[in-house]
Amino acid sequence: MKPKLSDVAKEAGVSPTTVSRVINNHGYLSAQTKQNVFDAMEKLHYQPNSLARSLKGKKTRIIGLIFPGITNPFFSELIEKLEKSLFLQGYKVILCNSADDVKKERDYLRMLLANQVDGIITGAHNLGIDEYQNTNLPIISFDRRYADKIPTISSDNLQGGVLATQTLYDAGARHIYFMGNPNQKGNPTDKRLQGYRQQIEALGLGSHVHPIYFDETPMIKQASIRRLLEKGQADGIVCADDLTAILVLQVAAMLKIKVPESLKVIGYDGTDFIRTYFPDLTTIVQPLDDIVMMLVKMLMHRIDNDEQLIDEEDFVLPISLYRGTTI
Amino acid sequence: MKPKLSDVAKEAGVSPTTVSRVINNHGYLSAQTKQNVFDAMEKLHYQPNSLARSLKGKKTRIIGLIFPGITNPFFSELIEKLEKSLFLQGYKVILCNSADDVKKERDYLRMLLANQVDGIITGAHNLGIDEYQNTNLPIISFDRRYADKIPTISSDNLQGGVLATQTLYDAGARHIYFMGNPNQKGNPTDKRLQGYRQQIEALGLGSHVHPIYFDETPMIKQASIRRLLEKGQADGIVCADDLTAILVLQVAAMLKIKVPESLKVIGYDGTDFIRTYFPDLTTIVQPLDDIVMMLVKMLMHRIDNDEQLIDEEDFVLPISLYRGTTI
DNA sequence: TTGTAGGCGTTATCAT
DNA sequence: ATGATAACGCCTACAA
Numbered sequence: 001m002k003p004k005l006s007d008v009a010k011e012a013g014v015s016p017t018t019v020s021r022v023i024n025n026h027g028y029l030s031a032q033t034k035q036n037v038f039d040a041m042e043k044l045h046y047q048p049n050s051l052a053r054s055l056k057g058k059k060t061r062i063i064g065l066i067f068p069g070i071t072n073p074f075f076s077e078l079i080e081k082l083e084k085s086l087f088l089q090g091y092k093v094i095l096c097n098s099a100d101d102v103k104k105e106r107d108y109l110r111m112l113l114a115n116q117v118d119g120i121i122t123g124a125h126n127l128g129i130d131e132y133q134n135t136n137l138p139i140i141s142f143d144r145r146y147a148d149k150i151p152t153i154s155s156d157n158l159q160g161g162v163l164a165t166q167t168l169y170d171a172g173a174r175h176i177y178f179m180g181n182p183n184q185k186g187n188p189t190d191k192r193l194q195g196y197r198q199q200i201e202a203l204g205l206g207s208h209v210h211p212i213y214f215d216e217t218p219m220i221k222q223a224s225i226r227r228l229l230e231k232g233q234a235d236g237i238v239c240a241d242d243l244t245a246i247l248v249l250q251v252a253a254m255l256k257i258k259v260p261e262s263l264k265v266i267g268y269d270g271t272d273f274i275r276t277y278f279p280d281l282t283t284i285v286q287p288l289d290d291i292v293m294m295l296v297k298m299l300m301h302r303i304d305n306d307e308q309l310i311d312e313e314d315f316v317l318p319i320s321l322y323r324g325t326t327i
Numbered sequence: 328m329k330p331k332l333s334d335v336a337k338e339a340g341v342s343p344t345t346v347s348r349v350i351n352n353h354g355y356l357s358a359q360t361k362q363n364v365f366d367a368m369e370k371l372h373y374q375p376n377s378l379a380r381s382l383k384g385k386k387t388r389i390i391g392l393i394f395p396g397i398t399n400p401f402f403s404e405l406i407e408k409l410e411k412s413l414f415l416q417g418y419k420v421i422l423c424n425s426a427d428d429v430k431k432e433r434d435y436l437r438m439l440l441a442n443q444v445d446g447i448i449t450g451a452h453n454l455g456i457d458e459y460q461n462t463n464l465p466i467i468s469f470d471r472r473y474a475d476k477i478p479t480i481s482s483d484n485l486q487g488g489v490l491a492t493q494t495l496y497d498a499g500a501r502h503i504y505f506m507g508n509p510n511q512k513g514n515p516t517d518k519r520l521q522g523y524r525q526q527i528e529a530l531g532l533g534s535h536v537h538p539i540y541f542d543e544t545p546m547i548k549q550a551s552i553r554r555l556l557e558k559g560q561a562d563g564i565v566c567a568d569d570l571t572a573i574l575v576l577q578v579a580a581m582l583k584i585k586v587p588e589s590l591k592v593i594g595y596d597g598t599d600f601i602r603t604y605f606p607d608l609t610t611i612v613q614p615l616d617d618i619v620m621m622l623v624k625m626l627m628h629r630i631d632n633d634e635q636l637i638d639e640e641d642f643v644l645p646i647s648l649y650r651g652t653t654i
Numbered sequence: 655t656t657g658t659a660g661g662c663g664t665t666a667t668c669a670t
Numbered sequence: 671a672t673g674a675t676a677a678c679g680c681c682t683a684c685a686a
Contacts, residue, residue, distance in 0.1 A: 017682090021656085047440045049680070051378045051387070051679080052382055052679035053681075055379055071400065083397075087424070087431070092442070094422070095420050342672065344665080344672070347664065353665090360671080360672080
């Protein structure tokens with residue numbers, strides 16, 4: 001059996017209380033006793049049981065992370081940075097892949113609650129408001145609008161849409177398409193399209209949206225992109241994410257469409273990964289480090305200050321442009 | 328406060344025991360009582376406390392995942408698939424990023440033990456044997472040799488090295504370099520280099536290893552690759568992973584070295600991501616789905632059958648070749 | 655400086 | 671068919 005506190009106590013010849021005190025560095029202990037207890041712990045390979053500890057009211061120091069996937073470089077970088085940052089604060093992370101599946105997200109949310117996590121950071125986006133609303137747990141959301149109780153961090157998607165469009169225009173494109181999810185569900189990312197529309201209008205151009213959905217396989221996206229490019233009307237494309245932009249470049253190469261001469265392409269996200277392995281791609285860069293810092297900071301704040309949200313309004317971080325050769 | 332079992336009991340007008348019975352579907356309950364309890368649970372938004380439950384000896388249904396990072400597509404796909412598979416079996420996942428940091432890995436291992444996880448799947452690779460050895464927890468490792476008690480799953484790295492080398496040879500390369508970590512620490516991945524060496528010898532060629540380390544930044548790798556390519560001696564390169572291969576292609580383009588005419592390149596891993604977004608890259612494909620299935624299957628087996636490892640020897644899965652245009 | 659007792663929320667055992 | 675009771679491993683008053 002696993003050694004428990006009382007085993008250590010017996011081994012060290014003291015009471016369980018004393019051992020607990022040593023572990024938690026509580027109150028006054030004689031150096032000798034401390035040493036005895038440490039030796040006993042060492043000898044028995046003792047590990048305190050976090051469960052029992054948390055049951056007694058202590059925090060679990062576990063944060064739940066709910067995201068729609070981890071293979072997209074944007075999410076893998078975001079999650080890796082979050083994990084890193086939280087680890088430094090002494091937190092572990094339970095990773096929940098909502099996989100764009102409402103049921104799975106709900107299941108996970110329940111599990112996290114059942115496991116008494118200290119807080120949740122979520123970037124998933126299916127659930128009805130109430131499930132999240134119904135808990136008093138500190139929750140911070142990235143790029144998703146859940147409920148008034150839950151602060152949202154995002155980067156400036158509107159400005160991103162504007163900047164992408166303007167950048168294409170400045171480079172000479174006049175038939176600028178937007179490629180991404182046309183559904184407007186009220187999430188911050190919807191603003192990329194809004195920014196596009198807004199700027200298109202300001203420039204006196206025509207607005208064209210080519211729908212590409214998050215849950216389509218790359219093959220399907222590719223076929224869809226091909227249909228668009230074959231028409232040969234677009235000379236500029238604002239892609240709602242970098243991976244889509246890469247598919248556009250692939251299809252363009254396949255169709256022998258010259259980039260950027262005949263077609264200019266701009267992506268969105270600008271992760272380290274993409275900038276390193278697809279340095280050609282011009283893209284709107286989200287400030288990942290700042291996003292992570294804000295998410296963690298606000299979460300920590302909510303955890304430490306039991307008072308409800310104070311001036312916790314939504315927080316929008318500025319984006320920037322990375323210039324590759326596709327424009 | 329959060330409702331507890333006894334609150335539900337009070338609400339439903341029964342004893343806590345009965346509520347527990349309903350929740351766990353234990354013994355005989357009248358349909359009426361059941362209904363009452365369910366209603367009460369619903370009404371109070373009751374969530375059983377997993378901690379208390381686990382403290383009472385129940386499993387936590389949490390699996391720890393220890394990997395050296397998640398941004399490499401190979402790991403992100405592996406982890407995503409593991410999470411998916413484990414979720415289907417009713418397990419949650421605590422994600423631990425060892426970040427190639429011995430201390431962090433040890434910390435995480437301790438935390439996992441403290442949190443009474445039901446098992447661990449690890450693909451990290453720093454720790455001394457003893458820490459893992461010292462526990463009776465079911466642990467399965469991917470591509471890392473820890474200890475005799477811990478079964479290792481891997482794909483056929485030796486054959487991968489052989490196949491990569493032979494493929495380059497068949498395409499006409501005669502000055503074939505290996506690019507990757509030259510240190511042999513006894514891990515399965517070392518065999519990629521061994522396979523290369525073995526085949527080089529069989530072919531009567533000279534063996535050349537250009538060292539690239541896992542923890543180098545892409546910039547550094549690139550500079551290092553550049554130094555090699557500028558010498559112009561290599562006409563074929565076996566890369567120990569796909570990302571390195573992509574850097575090689577970048578540098579080759581920069582130096583105006585024609586691929587595959589003057590230089591043939593083959594990568595290693597062959598994730599869906601790379602095959603989709605870098606379809607040109609010829610690469611050795613690891614059977615990720617099979618790897619995941621084996622990892623999960625063996626872990627479940629170890630968890631369910633308390634008996635110690637039976638014939639749990641290491642398990643090696645076959646690799647395959649994906650043909651792009653870089654050879 | 656150290657020990658004793660009770661309880662955190664749940665479940666298993668024994669009654670009824 | 672349902673309840674009372676005693677654990678699970680730890681922590682925190684309260685004593686001594």
